[in-house]
Amino acid sequence: MTLYPASIGCVIITLVAISTGYAAESDQAFLTCPTFSDDQVRLACYDSYAPREESMQPLLGNGVDGLTMHEPNKLLARLDSQDERVHYMDATLSVKYPVLNPVVDAISSVINIDRVRNTPRLYLAFTTRFSQYVATRQSSPVVARRYNPELFLRVWRDGVYDRTNPSYWDFGYGHESNGQRISDPQGYRLAADAADLRGDPEITARESISRGWDYLSIDWVKEWNTPFLANLAGRTETQFEYRHYLDHGLFQGDPEEYNVWEGDGAESRPRANYSGLQFALAYTLQDEPCSDWVCFERVELEHTTGYARPFDNNSTSLEVTTQLAGIPLYFWARTGYNSDLVDYYKYTNSWGIGMEFLR
Template identity: 25%
Template structure:
């Protein structure tokens, strides 16, 4: 059930959501049907002449014609927020997420020709982009909490280390239907851990202790020692399948979809666990065979990014993440976020970020514990 703090968090988020929605209710379809998006939808292969064809492809996907496009890029949103969590100390939470492409991220020649006029995008590469087999890349996502001034010595607690090898197949318009478009499907093999070293089944072995023979975690729970649970080791290895699906006006064009309120992005993923270290030896679930699969099997993310008619806040993004385990609604959890970049002039951009969590899966170490949290800070994509 919602705690009083949880209710306050979510009422605040709902209020902010509808405030933004009402402020932007006059968003017009001009964002969805300007000349530029029509170029995004144009079939460049039908353009006559190689130079004009090359120009068409470069307008459609500028990153393919820019040799500055790096093999390194961000993967999931990177953020830094000040966070308040029920039953825990306030912290400064940071997530960093990087991607390295093994395949060339653009169509410029790798070796520069002697004549600079010949340094132009390779037309065969541009033509083949939509029919390419797929992308192969490595990702790493990490999270940590910095308890600045709220705990003795202001420790930094690692929460997540998640390396993964990925293969992603883009479908472009091949899987476009009347109501939705499947943009891509991603297959990955991943490791996820929290970098801690205390075994969850550690026993008290001192004969003189009145708690001799009991699980240490249970003793620490009874003592109210939240910090102990931050040190419990968790890890898992799994195969994940994920797909991005666009719904609504302009769903067949991902660039167009990211500019209109009427088009929504959805990511759906599922995990097949190969191994895990997630047993619980404290509380009501002690030694009951509970594992991480009961809380984290499927994740559904729904996000809406759109242009606005407010000059200082030209774009907004609102998203909801729903994590479901094998126990379905008994163990599910939610994350809600708002991205509201403040752009007072052409030289400055402050990407404001509000994020809230409700339910279990707040941390890997104590993933079964229901915890509500809310944080505000900056997001970097």
């Protein structure tokens, strides 16, 4: 992402203004407060000049402004039944950043949106996933799995600040691909021959087959502050997402999906048969289920199916996040499709253990 000089200048001016304001308040405190002889009054005076934490912080959606997490960031050891049945290191990195804030604010004012309760933001997001076969393949190669830039408008409902049962809507346009380049049988045969010469399995050639789609998306997320489990205090979060894969996109052009020369039959396998509808239910626990070393933090159940053939091809995952001596330990299991964009149409069982970063 490129930051233009004007944007950098605005950031610098804002930081200077904030720091100058804090310095001015500090000077005023040391001029005024020592004049009070009573200890309690003097301490209260100093407290009145202390920098205050902003009380109106967003509770849902990982922040309004600044660089923040988009999808959870993960690093784990993973195993897939469709792979070579060897473990590998798998990483997901995902961030978002608000763009064109003055334009969005101006439009919000014109159409009379209550910006205190329903602050809209236009986000540019990027998610990438890659894997490394450490000590299980020659030279421990890194394999690109997913590149997912996205532009989306987020509108909060039920208020952004100090609210009960908050929610938001996302309306987006995105591109999802695996960043690979093989798109014909000749290229695949050359890659397979090269893998054979290296002593690698043929699956390493298959990983280089190109996949890609453009899509439109609608995403609804709601946080329920009332406990889902009566005996465990916490917050319930529900999510529903619809992705519509385009026949011809602005960035992708025609989708790159299954090819007959891959050898899995003559039937076409559009992505819409396997994904596009997703429902997730997450429960974030509070401090009660903790010992000296372990805190159970979050449990999430996710179900995905295709919108072209709902519930014909289903995928389900279960995730558990804990804090073990301050380390965000993550356990994950998945059964179904879309374990990898290359094998989006193949039924796969996957497992993983590692770290998940939710902030």
